[in-house]
Amino acid sequence: MNAPDALAQDFVKFSVGAGVLRFGEFRTKAGRLSPYFFNAGLFDDGAKLGRLASFYARRLLASGLEFDMLFGPAYKGITLAAAIAIELAREGRNVPFAYNRKEAKDHGEGGTLVGAPVAGRVLIVDDVISAGTSVRESIAMIRAAGATPCGVAIALDRQEKATDADGRDAELSAVQAVRAQLGLEVVAVATLADLLAYLRSGADPALEQYAPAVQAYRERYGV
Template identity: 75%
Template sequence: MPPPTSRDTLASDELAQDFVRFSVEAGVLRFGEFKTKAGRLSPYFFNAGLFDDGAKLGRLAGFYARRLLDSGLQFDMLFGPAYKGIPLAAAVAIELARLGRNAPFAYNRKEAKDHGEGGTLVGAPVRGRVVIIDDVISAGTSVRESISMIQTAGATPAGVLIALDRQERAAEGTQELAWSAVQFVRDRLQLPVVAIATLADLLQTLSNTADPALAEHAAPIAAYRDRYGVAAH
């Protein structure tokens, strides 16, 4: 299965920049100094858990749905890995239905249920071509677990849809790797990854803004990309 992203040749686009602006307005994308899991000091932080009311979640689902439909990725259903992927998959399924593409969705529990319907999977039967929906890919662990569950159910992973691709080199402990988590999923796991926006989109938006309070964050983010970034992909 060929593993390209949907935007290999695009540095930025209108949908992505609208999403960046929305994330800033919603307080989901913040600027300052934040320590990452890899121990790096990042000049920005993206926390999708702060899309925490109906209006913000509904608008977020619109961005996901539009990016998925525009990507050309062929799919039969959605899968949301616990925990952040659960409301995302549900919200995106609602938005897709509103746009005329009614697709079933499912998600997993962290612990298997030993009563009622039992098992770890909840929702529609997992079958056909399945798109995994999450906020970001940090290490690829969640994606690998989702692939395993989907394949065990007899279905086919079709791709991963995320909100933001940080385009940043992954790390194992104190060792920096030559590839990003997204590149790992795309190249090693042979699974297409579609992102609403990327670090390149964030920089493009900050470079084009008329708001000096936002524009001042472009330089430290560009420096961070120079230090930890990967080639566009």
């Protein structure tokens, strides 16, 4: 049995402490009743955002994935791209970043893209991949700029089956679909398996009670 991923375990502990990762009963967008909820929008102050970016930066540097710049899709990806770029620079890897506007600007510099020129191998950064819509939109913008999308970095891989247009369970998870259908590597700071390992580790005795429900959810919807 593989040893727990230390970085992922630290990230899960941090997410719980920040109130970003919660346990109970939550209805997902797909209509599933989930025993946990991960809301990256609650990394909402300087200290939490900085630590979050540090986890991304360390995971990316350890992954060996080659990229020339970061791209943050609006809106959550904007602050993520900026914060991760700062942390990568602190780690000795200085890369440019860019992001998009939701609506094109018709004055000043104009256009939908802001920041560094989008060029070379572009890494998309976001919090999670739910349906892959944001990733597809980002790919289109990156290619339209003449650059090459090379991967996606996310905080948590839920490792569960996506749903199709009719609400039925798909064969692949959203992350697997990005890899298989779009040909992009996905780097996640942590996965549902890491979350489950944390619950079972005894690191937080108050949370151990949720492990059976999370395991049952994974068995029903997991990939």
